[in-house]
Amino acid sequence: MIKGLRPLLRRSTYAGALFAFGGVLASLPLLSLALLPALAWRSAPESVQFVVALLVWAALIGLVGLARTTRRVLVLSARRLLGVALPEPVAVGTSTGPPARGTATGAVPPRADRWRTPLWLLLHVAVGWTGALAGGVLLFAGLTLPGGWLDAEAGLSLFGRTARVSGGWESWAVGLGCLLLAAAVCAGVTKVLRWTAPRLLGPSSAERLALAAERELRLAERNRLAHELHDSIGHTLTTTTIQAAVAGELMATDPVAARAALRSIEESARAALEDLDYVLGVLREREAETAPARTLADLPELLDRLRHAGAVVEPELSGDLTQVQGTLSRAAYRILQEGLTNAMRHGAGGPIEVRVTATPEALDVGVVNATGGGGGAGIAVDARTGSPSGTSDGPGRRGAFPTSGHGLPGLAERVRLLHGEFDAGPDGPRRWRLAVRLPVRLPA
Secondary structure, three states: OHHHHHHHHOHHHHHHHHHHHHHHHHHHHHHHHHHHHHHHOOOOOHHHHHHHHHHHHHHHHHHHHHOHHHHHHHHHHHHHHHOOOOOOOOOOOOOOOOOOOOOOOOOOOOHHHHOHHHHHHHHHHHHHHHHHHHHHHHHHHHHHOHHHHHHOOEEEEEOOEEEEEOOHHHHHHHHHHHHHHHHHHHHHHHHHHHHHHHHHOOOOHHHHHHHHHHHHHHHHHHHHHHHHHHHHHHHHHHHHHHHHHHHHHHOOOOHHHHHHHHHHHHHHHHHHHHHHHHHHHHHOOOOOOOOOOOOHHHHHHHHHHHHHOOOEEEEEEEOOHHHOOHHHHHHHHHHHHHHHHHHHHHOOOOEEEEEEEEOOOEEEEEEEEEOOOOOOOOEOOOOOOOOOOOOOOOOOOOOOOOOOOOHHHHHHHHHHHOOOEEEEEEOOOOEEEEEEEEEOOOOO
């Protein structure tokens, strides 16, 4: 019993009823316009005039529902007063185009979906008027019957028998029942609107596709930023840690070399701050500054930072690297940066071989470093056909630096998106090799 009365005591129940009665008030101007044709046809029977007025009224309500801003207002009102979780209407393309991102301004929904809002508006007005009339009568009776106020009395005729209430305790009991029924009408109106709102005001199939496409684009952008952050910041922290250790060891014996290492730390940190500021700007969804574009033209600076950290780097560059531009050049730089970072973290010392070969058909990049024996399990991936197996960032010394296990899988994903080939694993008993081949022209 008490559980059944709970909806009658909730504020949300009467907020939903207020939303329904708002539809009643909004439809009154249209009702006055709908009465004009019926009043002009005075020779018609009253029943015909009533039907004509009702049909014209429904048509006018439906036309209002076709307006592009009507649905946005209804969704906002339903979220606030009905408590229904409805997403913002999104723009969808026509049947011949892909979904577009943004708001509903200028969007033309499919023809089948355009009638969902008019249908909801008609239902909204019908339920509102029903609830307003029934609830109003019950509320009036509940307030006037007790004690015979305003000389009010109630009567009920059933199967030839009539019962009347005009005063006494019966009038108070009937009045309380009328008030409870009025509250129940409000609860019923709210429940009907809450049930139908997601089905008629919620996203259509085309809008769900547009929302899914928008989420996919956002997720892809965040994944790209995560790769950029991992590659740039991870590399900088690795090299600066090693450079700081080198500077500390050389501070007393070779101050010139120590100062050079400190300058390299400063340059690396400044570059990392630029990358970090760009990534955070995008994540906060604000207009970010120009994205720091590291390309193969920045490869000499990258190698110099490694040399300042004490690494022996042996580059082998062939082909016209200046002809490699855009996304391909940026991806090649990040691949080499991650490969060199892994060599610094997990390698066993010795020279690090860096190979870059540019041809008209493909761009080959690779990093080879010593492992100190054993080699490890490794990862071998063809980015055209599969995903990387294993989670290691590389073999060798694992105690000096923590490893997340995302480096090589991230590189494999980057290469796969560029339709390239990726391979990483042992190259003999004491060497580790990272090799990537990127096509200059994407396949059709």
